[in-house]
Amino acid sequence: MTVNFPRLRLVQQVRRAKPALIALILAGSLAGCDFVPGYVEMDTKDPTPQVATNTLTELRALPPPKRPLYVAVYRFDDMTGQNKPGGAYAEYSKAVSQGGATMLVNALREAGGSDWFNVLEREQLGPLLEERKLIRAARETFANENGFEVQPLPALLNAGILLAGGVIGYDSNTTTGGSGARYLGIGANQQYREDNVSVYLRAISVTNGRILASVVANKTIFSMSNQAGVFSYVATDGILELESGI
Template sequence: MKRKVLLLSLGLVVLSGCSSHPPIVPEVARSNEATLGAVTKTEKMLRELPPAKKPLTVSVYKFNDLTGQNKPGETPQYSRAVTQGGLAILKNALLDAGSHTWFRVLERGGLQDLLQERKIIRAMRSEYLGPDGKKLPPLSPLLYSGIILEGGIVAYESNVMTGGAGARYLGIGGSTQYSRDMVTVYLRLVSVNNGEVLLSVNASKTIYSTSTQGGVFYFVAYDELAEGETGFTMNEPPQLAVRQAIEMAVYALIMEGYKQKLWEFSDPVKGRQLYAQYVRKYHGERDSAENSRMAMNTTEEGHYSSDYPVSAVKPAAAEKAAMSDKFLNTKLRRKEDIAGGQLKTAYQSEHARSEATGPSEREPQFKTREQLGRGWYVQVLAVKSINAEEREIIEELIAHNLPVVIQKATVASVSYYRILVGAFASRSLAEKVRYEIALLATKKGNVFGRRVYSIAKI
């Protein structure tokens, strides 16, 4: 009897101790206060865009869910798989572009409500006078736009990828599972003047869901069993994925319109840099063309050179004469003075120097690819490190008033430096400078004279 009383007392103590502690629930799963919407990476990209040279007035009538998909589940669901508020998200993304400096968004989704309210105001103003006893002024006319944004959420693919892993030993183990869905949106720009579709872009976003579980099922004795389990599930909100896809589509629309010269950035330099980053990250146009054109191969000296044949920089005498005539026609004047066996060449062409990436200085400019200005470059050398011999080459180029830029780059996890001359406004100018560098190199007996000079557009 005493033993039962003791066990009952101990049980009450344990239960009372449990009641004084919070429930075993992760902090993230508990109810929190209302907050403002999360700032996504794509929203930040939009907000950080430089202002447009001239804001665009656009009308947006609808941006509907065109997937026709219901929410996936083991049982039939009548809820839609994606948000039905695509129009509100699109308008918000347009206003975020450049922090409200790119688009003047006109209300067209609730046009009937707007017209009805204006009708009520006109009726009241016609019946009543103002505080001064005079007739109230009429309403301002509605704004109209020359372009319309159309599109919608066109696809929602569930369980594009599923998988998991688990293990159990002597009744103790755990498992994890994951699945991936995908949502796709399309956005197009339509001219009101003639109905032409000026631009069309699309963007996709994956939606991840993960589940992790662990447990124990173990007989501590033949008649005593220990059992326990825990787990959690994390589901990425589909609404957040739709929002990021729409924001990415707006960003792509701005960049593609800039490419087709439909609009411009107020800061041309920053605009060119952002467009170059956009192309490299989302189009990958530079890899296939540039890597084949500027693939680096190790030479016996431990340097790198382009895959261009050496004969490409040694034209015949007739070609040299023809190229010299072209130099005169383009006002690219070359002054030669052979003194002490040194060739001195001075370039005095505004065309060749106006697009240079940096000021005319005695020191070269070290830049990453993102920092390089747009234009044509002549690659003189690519090396793993800049030593005395490379510095001699750089000094020789600078001595002839060439705009030298040193790019830090990485190919196949190998870091190296590219000695470039440029940028130039056209390929023809870059070709002429490349030829002049080749002539200069023939006067040298060091590694400078054995380089192969390629041309690339950045």
């Protein structure tokens, strides 16, 4: 039987150092991996209420209207039915945000510094009506116990324009490509992907149901991946492997 003495000594050293290694790993985990070799601190940022994108800045800078419009948004759905694209596995998360109505309401509120539209709550109309019933019942109870006249709640405002629509298209991987090179275990590659999203919105007159305006907007989304790596033998029984990517 052939015995490799350097390898045997290495195994014995690892076995002797095993308790210390376990303690080091546990301590590093409890301390948030602050002193684990090679740990890179993440570039964290403080939370912000809303990112002022170029589109949002232009939306807020709209000239003031002659008078604001009373509008309502009931639904703004994802009509694509698309799931988030996955490689070799099934992805059950939706590719498009399910909060379209909330984002549309926020955009209407931001238009012209909140001067263009008076947005009326309709997405949570059920809870709103239930809360008004509770207030009305509490007022009636108080009035009956004290002999006062019941004060009615003011009527809800009605909208003159109804906004409807949704995300009607999500085409993923419409264009894909990339390039790369590798020599003696050292190489780098770049990949890119192009997706397309289509959104439809229309304004409906509440008085007669006529569609006053409609618009379809398309947005192209580019995704890119850069990777570099090293895979090479550094000794007769040792391999060096390094990877980096974004």
